[in-house]
Amino acid sequence: MSEVDHGAQLPQEAALEPAKPITADLLLGIEEKQRVRFGGGKVKTGCVVLDEVLGGETRGRGDADGDGKGNGGGGLERGIVVGVSAEGREGEGVLISLNLIATMLMPYLTSSSTPKTTQPIAQIIDTTGSFPLALFANVVRSRLLSSIVPSHQTGPETANYTVVAENDNSRTAWQEGDIEELVGQALEIVAVSRVFDIEGLWEVLGEMNRPPAQTSPPAAQQQDKRETVRTSRPDWELPIEREIDDSQAETTPALSPPMEKQANEPELTTSHEEGIQILLIHTLTPLLTSTLSTRPKPEAHALITALSNTIHTLTTTHNILTILHNTAVPTSPSSKFHHESGGGSERKARRETHLAPSVFPSGTVKPALGLIFDQFVCLNILISPLPKSRGDAAVLYGHDSNNPLSSTVDPNHCLVIEILKDESPTSSSRLGAREASWTAVDVDGAGTGFVAAFEESACPRGEALGREREARGGSGARDQGEGRGRGRG
Structure with missing residues (x-):
């Protein structure tokens, strides 16, 4: 077998040019496009009241930052880490x-009008081995059932329904048994x-970063890939895995396959409708805790x-809605909040750690890992009872000491x-426009979603929780924020 002098095929090294800076207006224009x-x-x-808070809306205005432009409706935008x-x-x-994922699945x-797909559009990374798949199926089933109305074309005895897609006027008649088939398709x-x-998390994220056309190539492409040089190494380390004759070596440069591949790569990433659209990591806390405890601090x-x-x-490159689950830890050893002795120290401790304080000083939980988790997210949401x-x-805080039933009644x-x-990172609204917004909800009877905790007529802005907050020493700035309609009830 003839030997090939690989060193002779290397091009002459050109002088490296310094990287030219990109102006900020050009970068902003690229992001806007x-x-x-x-x-x-x-x-x-x-849940309407929850979507309004997540979308930065206030009831009756839909413009949380007051710039007159609105905020594009309730719900979460894609391309952010939550x-x-x-x-x-x-x-x-x-x-x-689970409800956010179900919303992404509904059009399919x-x-x-939405083409069917066999490729995954949602990626769930389970770090505990206990992700509630049964609950997820119930959520999808509940969302499907909530979007159907009895069909007028068929009598009620036929158990036919018309499935109405969210934000879609098209209707399709389905039998009752087809709901389970739709759940399976989801x-x-x-x-x-x-x-x-x-x-392992790095490996999954690396698989997601690959274009959809490269995730599962056909057998013919895999065979061609074995016969060509690989582009994962520098050009001077590329191995030649097939025998090259002297005549072929003169006409087929070794660097041509990588150059062709590099030219085709932008075309593979231009399609934003394919691939993963929503990512859920459930939960990130044990991975971060293990890393901090088993490795040197730096x-x-x-x-x-x-x-x-x-x-x-x-997230930003592929326009993915990324959700990171985190656990909550108690703010103090006791669940009771004694504002007479601990209120000032609690607020002082939060200021010292630069953590965004809750609008409720009597809250008993806070996000775990503090600033370590805070650096991961663009939008930080806390759920507390x-x-x-x-x-x-x-009853909870023991102010009604004269009532003997206060210690036995569960609040x-x-x-x-x-x-x-x-x-x-949106230029259409003020930075931090949604901060300090809140709403009160209850889990619905089926355990698959949320409903408003208060009737609008009885508590349009959550005054009941506002009174409880005032009694525990709420700040004046936060009270003014509630007066502007930031609180949702």
């Missing part, structure tokens, strides 16, 4: 994420990966920072969903 190209509406949870902190691994926080299940386009260390923080940058780049009425607050709670941080 990217958002226009991606387009698409916001992703909703199915953190959801709640108590427990399968607490109420997972219901928000019920709309005749599960087919959801990919679930189980990882138990940060290296190495652990460097690795966490690199992971945060990778998630942000993947609070007493539902003034009487419930008196009623509602879930307060508030936004601690808003640094979404």
Whole structure:
């Protein structure tokens, strides 16, 4: 076999030119064009009051920042990283994420105008091995049932229904038994990966970053790939895996395959409708905790920072809605909040750690990992239980000491969903426009979604929780924010 002098095929090394800076107006223009190209509406949870808070709306205005431009409707925009902190691994926080995923799936299940797909559009990364798939199926089933109305073309005895897609006027008649088939179709386009260390998370994120055309190439392409040089190494280290004759060596440069591949790569990433559209990591807390406890501190923080940058780049480049689950930890050893002795120290401790404080000083939980988790997210959401009425607050915090039943009666709670941080990279609204917004919700009877905790006529802006907050020492600035309609009830 004739030997090939690979050194003779290397081109002459050219002098490296310094990188030229890119002006800020050009970068901003590229980002604006990217958002226009991606387009698409916001992703909703199915609960109106919750979607208004997540979308930066206030009731009756739809313009949280007051710039007169509106905020594009309720729900979460794509292309951002959202953190959801709640108590427990399968607490109420997972219901928000499951409903957001279900919203992304609905057009593929019920709309005749949306082409069917067999590729996953949702990626779930399970770090605990206990992701509630059964609950997710129930959420999808509930959303399907909530979007159907009895068909007027067929009598009720036939058990036919008309499925109405969200934001779609098309209707398709379905038999009652077809709902289960639709649920199965929904599960087919959801990919679930189980990882138990940060290296596994890196691997899954790397697979997502590949263009859809390269994830599962046909057998013919795989055979061609074996016969050509690989482009993952520098040009001077490219191995030649097939025998090249002397005549072929003169006419076929070794560097031509990488150059052709590089020219074709932009075409593979221009399609934003294919591939993963929503990513859920359930949960990020154990991976970060394990990294911090098993690696040297500088190495652990460097690795966490690199992971945060990778998630942000993947999210913005592919216009993905990324949701990171986080656990919540108690703010104090006791669940009771003694504002006479601990209120000032609690607020001082939060200021010292530069954490965004809750609008409710009596809140008993806060996001775990503090600033370490905060660097991952653009929008930081906290879900915390609070007493539902003034009487419930008196029972919980022991102010009604003369009542012998106060120690035996369980107070009623509602879930307060508030936004601690808003640094979404959008130029259409003020930075931090959604911060300090909140709403009070309850889990619905089926356990698959949320409903408003208060009737609009009785508590249009959550005055019951506002009174409880004032009694615990709420700040004047936050009270003024509620007066502007920031609180949602």
